[in-house]
Amino acid sequence: MELVQKNKCFDGEQQVYQIESKYLKGKTKFSVFMPTQALQGQSCAALYYLAGLTCTEETFVIKAHAQRLAAQLGIILIAPDTSPRGENVAQGDSWDIGQGAGFYINATQAPWSEHFQMESYIINELYPLLNEALPIQADSIGIFGHSMGGHGALTLAWKYPQFFKSVSAFAPICAPSLCPWGEKAFTAYLGADQSTWADHDATQLVLKKGALFKEVLIDQGLADQFYSQLNPEKFQQACQSVDQHLTLRQHDGYDHGYFFIQSFIDDHLQFHALQLQD
C-alpha cells in the first residue's frame, strides 16, 4: 500500500494510495480522507464512496465537498477507482463501457473477465486491507455512491450486509437490467443470458433478499438528464413490497452532476453517522 499523495485538509489528511491488486491484475489507486481523529490512531467509522461512469478515485475527493463534515464527524472516507486501468486492460468502444465503467461486478465474459473484477477487489481485497491498515471501527462501515456507483453501493450492500451497516446513494442506477447503460454493461460483462443479471440488480436483490437495513437514503434530482436510466420508482416499489424503509427524496431542478451531490452531501454524511453509531 504505497502512499502516492497526501495533502493536509481540515486538520486531517487527504491521501491517495496505490496497490498492486490481485483481482484487477494491475496497479489501482484509491483515495482516503483521514480525519485528524484517525491520524491520531482513534478508531473511526468509515464510508466507502463509489463513483459513476468516467470517474476515478479523484472525482469524489475534488467535487463532492465531503471533507469538511467528515472531519467534524470523524469519518474516514474511502474512494476506489471505478474500474481496472492500464494499457493491457480491455478498453470499450465508448465512455459507458470498459475503463471508467466497471459497474462494481465481476465480469465473466472475455475480454473483460481478465481484469474487470471490481466486486472481488472491493470486498475481498480493499476492504480487509484497509480494516487492517487504517484505524477503522469494523462494525461502523457504510457505503454510498453516485449513478453507476449508486448501483454499486446498493448492490454491494445487499450482497454483503455483514460488511456494511448503512447505505445511501445519489441518483443511483436502480435497475440496471432495465436501462441502456446496464443492458450494455451486463451483456458485455455477464453475457446475454439475463438470468445471471438479477444478482447484480439492486431492485431485484431487494425483492429477493428482503429488508436488510434500518433505513436507506436516496437523493434524486428531477432535472437529471439521465433520469430514464435510473428507475428510482422501481427500487422504491421493491422496497415497499418487502417493507424496507427507504427515504427517496426527489429534488426539483437538480441535475445528475456534482453540483447536485455537493448540495446534499452533508445530509448523507449525517445519515451514515447516525446509522453507524447505533
Next chain:
Amino acid sequence: MELVQKNKCFDGEQQVYQIESKYLKGKTKFSVFMPTQALQGQSCAALYYLAGLTCTEETFVIKAHAQRLAAQLGIILIAPDTSPRGENVAQGDSWDIGQGAGFYINATQAPWSEHFQMESYIINELYPLLNEALPIQADSIGIFGHSMGGHGALTLAWKYPQFFKSVSAFAPICAPSLCPWGEKAFTAYLGADQSTWADHDATQLVLKKGALFKEVLIDQGLADQFYSQLNPEKFQQACQSVDQHLTLRQHDGYDHGYFFIQSFIDDHLQFHALQLQD
C-alpha cells in the same frame, strides 16, 4: 453575456457565462454562483475570486467548496478566467507565463500587450457589466484570490479601493518584483525597467498608498511548496509600517493547493460577509 452552463446548487445556481471582451479582444468565460436570494432578485453582496497560475474560471467552482456557505450568507461568487485565451493569443514557453498566467495586469510589451489586459477587463468591463446584469449591492463587493490570484486581489484592492470594500487572500504572491514568478511575468508583460513594476506589487502598493482597509485576511500554509515565491512577511512588514491591520495566519502542514483553500474557505466568506455588511 451568454449563459453557457447552469447547474442548480444549494438552492441557487452555479453558472458559466461567455462574453466577447473588448479588452481581451476575444471570448472569455467567467463563472457566477447565484444564491437563491439573488435568483429571486434580492440585492446581494458579491465576491470576486481570482485564481492562480494554470487555473481557469472553473477551478474555484469545483475545488474551493465555497457554494455551501455562500448560499447561506447570500453572497454572489464571481470567478473570471486567469488570462485571455485562444489560438490567436500569445502563448508562453511554460505554465507560468502566457495563457493561464495573466497576473491581473495590463501588459505593455509585445506580443502580450495585444490581449493581456486583465486589469482593465476585470475593472472596466466585467465589474460594471455584472453590477448592471446581476442584483449586486454596489457598495458590498469584495475580492479575494489564491497565489497569482492573491496577488491580483491585493493589488486590485489597493489600486481600486473605491470598488472593493474587503480583501483577503490564500497564499498570495505578495511581492512579485522579488520572486521568480513575478520577475518573469513582469519582465515579459511590463518590460525590464523595474520602475514600472512597483504599481503592480502588493507590498509596494501598501507602502505607497498606506492603509486602505479596516482589516485584511491572509492564510498561508507552512508546508507550501512555493513559499519562497510568496513573501508574506514582506507584505506583513509593509502593513505594519503603514498601520494597515492584517491578520496573517500561518498554518502548520498545509501546502499550496485547494485542499488548503477548502479548509479555510468558510473563514474567508465569513470575513467578507462581516466586512461587507458594515
